[in-house]
Amino acid sequence: MRLHLAEIYFTASGQRTFNVVINGTTVLTNYDIYAATGARYKAVVREFTATADSQGRIVINFNSVINNAKSSGIEIIRSTIVFLDDTSGKIRGLFQAPDL
Numbered sequence: 001m002r003l004h005l006a007e008i009y010f011t012a013s014g015q016r017t018f019n020v021v022i023n024g025t026t027v028l029t030n031y032d033i034y035a036a037t038g039a040r041y042k043a044v045v046r047e048f049t050a051t052a053d054s055q056g057r058i059v060i061n062f063n064s065v066i067n068n069a070k071s072s073g074i075e076i077i078r079s080t081i082v083f084l085d086d087t088s089g090k091i092r093g094l095f096q097a098p099d100l
Contacts, residue, residue: 018069
């Protein structure tokens with residue numbers, strides 16, 4: 001999955017920080033978009049691995065530390081697993097995760 005982030009309000013680092021938790025695991029701590037990009041109106045994309053539960057859910061929590069947490073977009077990407085033949089190295093099969 002990918003989180004798209006851009007600071008469009010604050011004009012310096014330290015004015016907005018937040019934590020991001022995906023499926024109970026903290027993936028970003030005290031994240032500051034402005035500090036990460038160095039500018040207002042500049043985007044950054046952070047990519048993480050997340051597995052949907054048995055009901056197809058991925059739980060994302062944005063926890064504010066300073067001011068309100070924000071995201072500019074969330075992208076969920078279906079994964080494909082490639083199986084290679086152990087001896088020849090050729091592709092033996094593909095498994096594509098079901099649509100969520």
